[in-house]
Amino acid sequence: MIRVRRSAVIDAPIDRVWAVLRDFNSHSAWHPAVGPSRIENGEPADQVGCIRNFTLKDGNHIREQLLALSDRDYISTYCILDATLPMRNYVASLQLKRVTDGDRTFWHWESTFDVPRGREKEFDELVGGGVYEGGFKGLADFLSSSGRLPAALPRVEEKAVVATGFGGPEVLQFQNRRTNPPKAGEVRVQHAAVGVNYIDVYIRKGLYRMIEPPAPIGMEAAGVVLESNAPGFRAGDRVAYAAPQPGAYATVRTMPSDSLVLMPEWMDFETAAAVMLKGMTAEYLLHRTFRVQPGDNVLVHAAAGGVGLLTCQWARALGARVLGTVSSQEKAALARRNGCEFPIVTSSYRFAEEVKRHTGGKGADVIYDGLGKEATDENLKALALRGHWVSYGQASGPRDSFPDLTAKSGTLSRPVLFHYTAGALVNEVAGNLFRALQDGILRVDIRHRYPLAAAADAHRDLEARRTTGQIVLLP
Amino acid sequence: MIKVYTSSVIEAPADAVWAKVRDFNGLPGWTPFVAESRIEQGLPADKIGCVRNFRLKDGGVIREQLLTLSDYDYQCSYSILESPMGVDNYVATLKLTPVTDGNKTFAEWWAEFDCAPEKERELAQGIGQGVFQAAFDSLKQKLR
Numbered sequence: 240m241i242r243v244r245r246s247a248v249i250d251a252p253i254d255r256v257w258a259v260l261r262d263f264n265s266h267s268a269w270h271p272a273v274g275p276s277r278i279e280n281g282e283p284a285d286q287v288g289c290i291r292n293f294t295l296k297d298g299n300h301i302r303e304q305l306l307a308l309s310d311r312d313y314i315s316t317y318c319i320l321d322a323t324l325p326m327r328n329y330v331a332s333l334q335l336k337r338v339t340d341g342d343r344t345f346w347h348w349e350s351t352f353d354v355p356r357g358r359e360k361e362f363d364e365l366v367g368g369g370v371y372e373g374g375f376k377g378l379a380d381f382l383s384s385s386g387r388l389p390a391a392l393p394r395v396e397e398k399a400v401v402a403t404g405f406g407g408p409e410v411l412q413f414q415n416r417r418t419n420p421p422k423a424g425e426v427r428v429q430h431a432a433v434g435v436n437y438i439d440v441y442i443r444k445g446l447y448r449m450i451e452p453p454a455p456i457g458m459e460a461a462g463v464v465l466e467s468n469a470p471g472f473r474a475g476d477r478v479a480y481a482a483p484q485p486g487a488y489a490t491v492r493t494m495p496s497d498s499l500v501l502m503p504e505w506m507d508f509e510t511a512a513a514v515m516l517k518g519m520t521a522e523y524l525l526h527r528t529f530r531v532q533p534g535d536n537v538l539v540h541a542a543a544g545g546v547g548l549l550t551c552q553w554a555r556a557l558g559a560r561v562l563g564t565v566s567s568q569e570k571a572a573l574a575r576r577n578g579c580e581f582p583i584v585t586s587s588y589r590f591a592e593e594v595k596r597h598t599g600g601k602g603a604d605v606i607y608d609g610l611g612k613e614a615t616d617e618n619l620k621a622l623a624l625r626g627h628w629v630s631y632g633q634a635s636g637p638r639d640s641f642p643d644l645t646a647k648s649g650t651l652s653r654p655v656l657f658h659y660t661a662g663a664l665v666n667e668v669a670g671n672l673f674r675a676l677q678d679g680i681l682r683v684d685i686r687h688r689y690p691l692a693a694a695a696d697a698h699r700d701l702e703a704r705r706t707t708g709q710i711v712l713l714p
Numbered sequence: 715m716i717k718v719y720t721s722s723v724i725e726a727p728a729d730a731v732w733a734k735v736r737d738f739n740g741l742p743g744w745t746p747f748v749a750e751s752r753i754e755q756g757l758p759a760d761k762i763g764c765v766r767n768f769r770l771k772d773g774g775v776i777r778e779q780l781l782t783l784s785d786y787d788y789q790c791s792y793s794i795l796e797s798p799m800g801v802d803n804y805v806a807t808l809k810l811t812p813v814t815d816g817n818k819t820f821a822e823w824w825a826e827f828d829c830a831p832e833k834e835r836e837l838a839q840g841i842g843q844g845v846f847q848a849a850f851d852s853l854k855q856k857l858r
Contacts, residue, residue, distance in 0.1 A: 247815035248723050336811075336822065340722035340847060345820040347811065367814075375815060 240328070241359050244349040245371035251382045253337045253344045254470030257313050259378065260333065262666055263291050263305045268503075269381035270374050272296055275674075278667075281526055285663050290320065299323045306330070319352075326362065327353040346375060392429050392463050395714060399455040399489035400694040405445030408695040408702075411488075416455065418493040421468040427493045428478060432512035434459040434487070435697050435710035436545065442485055443698065450485050457487030457712075461502060461511035469496035477502040479511035479669075481519055483657040488694055490714040498660065500669040505677065513709040514549075514683050516656070518672040520631070521549040521681075523659035525557065526671065528652045529605045529627045533558025538594055538603035538621060540610050542579045543570035545709065546632075549681055550607055551578040556680040562597055564590050573707070577682075588613050591620035602626060602647075615642050622647045629654065684708040715803070718838050719824040720846035726857040728812040728819045732788045734853065735808060738766050738780050744856055745849045747771050765795065774798040781805070794827075801827040801837065821850060 249256050259265050264284040267276040276293030278284050279302075284291075290304045300323050307316035313335035319326060331350035338345050348371045354362045399416040421427050434457075441447045442456050450456060461479035464472050472478065482498040502511050524546075525531045537554045541547045542563025554561045555578030563579040565571045571582035583593045588610070594603055602623035608614075609632030619642050622628055628644070628651045644651060660668050675681045686708035689697045693712075700706050724731050734744050739759040741748040751768035753759050754777075759766070765779050774797070782791040788810035794801060806825035813820050823846040829837050 245814045246812065246820070248813055248818070248820070336721060336820065337719070338721045338723055338820070339719065339842075340850065343723070345721070345723070345811070345813070372815065 240351055240353055241363060242349065242351045243363050243367040243371070244347070245367045245375070246345065246347040247372070247375040248338060249344045249346055249375065249379050249382070250341075251344060251379075252342050252470075252473075253313065253335050255382060255473065256344045256346065256378065257310075257335055258471035259381070260315060260335070261285055261308060261310065262663065262670075263289060263308075263315070263317070264667065264670070266291075266374075267293065268670070269378045270370075271377045272369055272373050281530060283664055284667050307332075325355050325358070348374070392431055395429065395490045397489075397491045398691075398714075399486070399492075400457070400691060400712075401453045401455050402443050402450060404452045405443065408443070408698040410443060410452070411456075411695040411698065413692040413694070416489065418489075418491050421466055421493050424469050424495055424497075425493055426464050426469050426472050426478075426496045426499065427466040427491065428460070428462045428499070429465050429491050430460045430462040430487070430489060430512075430714050431508035432461050433457055433489075433691060433712040433714065434481075434512040434514075434516060435694075435701065435712060436516055437701065438516075439485075439488075440698055440702060454485070455488050456485045457489070458482065458485060459512060459515040460487040460492070461508040461515070465491065467496070472496055472499060472501075477504075477508075479506075479508075479515050481516040481656065481660070488691065488712065490691065497662065498665060500666055503673050503677070506673065509685055509688075509711050509713075510676070510683050512711050513685050514672065514676065514681075515669070517545045517549055517709075518676070518681065518683075519660060519665075519668050520546050520656050521553050522668050522672050522675075523654065523656065524550055524607050524629060524631065525553050527659055527668075528629045528631075528654050531557045531559050531605065535559045535604040536594075536598045536601060536623065537561050538590075538606045539563040539579065540606070540608050540614075541565070542574040542582060543577075544609070546609065547607075548574070548577045548684075552681050553675060554578065555580070556675075560598070562594055562603065564588075588617055590614075591617045594621040598623070605629065607631070612639065618642075619644070619646065619649070622649050624648060626650075627652070631655075685711055687711075688713055715826055715828055716834055716838060717824060717826045718842040718846070719822070720842045720850070721820065721822040722847070722850040722854070723813065724819045724821055724850065724854055724857060725816075726819060727817050728788055728810045730857060731810055731819045731821065731853065732785075734857070735810070736760070736783065736785070736790065738764065738783070738790070738792070741766070741768055744853055746852045747845070747848065766792075782807075799837065799840075800833060801829050803828050821853075823850070 262284045264278050266273045274294040274296050279290040282289040292302050294300050302320040303317050305317050316332040319329040329352035333348040336345040401414050403412050404410045459481040464476040467473050478499045479502050480498040537559040539550050543565045561579050562581040563574050564583050574582040581597045583590045604623050606628045608630045625648050687710040691712045691714040739753050749769045749771045754765040757764040767777050776797040777795040778792045791807040794804035804827035808823045811820040
């Protein structure tokens with residue numbers, strides 16, 4: 240049995256270091272020796288017992304299980320289940336302690352394990368030097384680079400697009416609006432780009448009663464932290480979010496930190512602002528409501544819409560056979576370019592026969608249905624035996640009743656994005672999204688940019704269907 | 715019961731730091747505020763249960779009893795028997811941990827005690843910064 244111990248002092252507050260380390264799947268982002276990593280079975284990365292499955296950049300493959308995690312004592316303990324290295328009985332533990340003198344962090348990392356006789360020194364260097372010391376430096380670099388100020392955004396006046404009542408685009412007014420200093424758990428963010436979604440129109444009209452006018456609207460944005468009163472964030476961090484509380488159509492915003500994620504260095508603000516809401520929706524649809532497997536028949540409604548295009552791209556990359564409904568030939572061509580093998584053009588919600596035809600009579604193993612109350616019978620017909628039906632939107636009006644699924648032994652879920660991004664889960668969902676973007680699995684097509692002050696014009700064009708692709712507002 | 719926690723990094727190997735701080739009678743040698751110290755009844759300074767009796771430069775006298783001394787863990791804990799500070803049930807621990815990166819020392823010092831509620835703030839500040847951090851600063855100077 241050999242014992243390897245290494246320790247270092249990281250020049251960052253303990254909560255900031257811990258926010259990264261407590262995520263059992265974060266190592267591919269900061270450890271220089273770690274390649275792709277995933278948590279098996281889609282479990283949360285802070286669930287004790289979860290397994291990370293990863294490859295090292297030298298080609299070795301390892302599965303490790305989380306044995307203990309303590310937010311109180313800042314301890315993470317894990318063991319190796321399988322490895323292509325001759326290490327047995329490997330149990331490792333890392334612990335952080337606060338250095339009050341200078342608000343830094345002491346990091347202790349140790350393990351015990353068995354190796355073939357005579358190779359003890361080699362493995363002490365491999366684990367202690369390559370893994371632990373390499374990790375200290377990797378994380379320190381990761382924290383300082385993700386905290387680097389991107390030239391700090393130019394100073395702006397604090398203004399917001401406020402819905403002064405419920406109604407048409409004319410209720411949107413660009414007004415001065417002071418933000419409060421962040422209270423505990425909050426940050427103040429200066430936006431560099433703001434995403435526009437159809438839900439913003441519904442909220443403006445009062446169809447979704449998520450604001451009480453006068454109030455700013457908008458669900459997603461990206462920018463730079465100006466001031467932080469929350470662990471894990473500091474001034475100068477590049478962040479992005481999709482938040483459950485509207486208010487993103489603003490130059491500066493004070494908000495709870497729990498929706499925020501740090502942006503990877505390669506990502507630009509416009510992409511982040513355009514993709515958070517729709518991309519995280521596609522992530523949980525394909526991985527968390529139902530786990531799409533190679534060969535599954537997947538039916539995506541509104542396949543040429545914002546969420547639809549990302550869902551088609553990603554489902555195809557997962558090896559699924561992707562079918563979709565669209566309302567015109569142009570949209571069919573667009574959907575096809577984005578991974579939808581079998582676009583079905585329909586303006587009357589008739590698609591079940593076509594779905595059956597393309598799936599050898601089986602039907603869809605999963606239906607991603609943002610349509611709402613329409614097409615209930617058609618969906619039931621199009622569903623495969625034991626299929627899963629995800630009803631996640633209400634484009635044609637709220638669903639007030641649910642069909643009897645007995646005919647197919649079907650299951651149904653009614654998910655809401657913000658239940659899939661609650662707590663630490665947001666880092667995992669956004670992390671998968673960012674990786675899919677970086678790997679080129681997802682492509683974001685930003686076709687329209689408006690000044691933030693012209694948000695009402697953006698809404699007019701969106702409602703008149705004069706836009707395709709993503710829209711961002713620029714403060 | 716309140717808890718005060720102070721920690722620092724000292725640019726010297728843990729063995730060198732421990733050699734300074736393990737001597738329960740050695741406070742005048744490395745802290746800036748102790749004028750003189752003796753071990754009561756002439757006991758050895760590393761005998762568990764021994765009492766150090768020391769006078770601060772400001773005149774106050776404190777008696778503290780050694781509860782734990784570990785050369786293996788670089789750790790020492792003690793309680794206050796008598797002091798002018800107005801604390802009860804005071805137990806403190808000083809612990810060193812090697813930092814392998816740079817061969818330095820992570821030093822922690824914490825105390826738990828009871829006191830009158832209106833004195834909590836002042837005592838926490840006085841002990842955390844005025845005693846523990848001041849002693850660490852002095853140690854850093856001496857071991858530089």
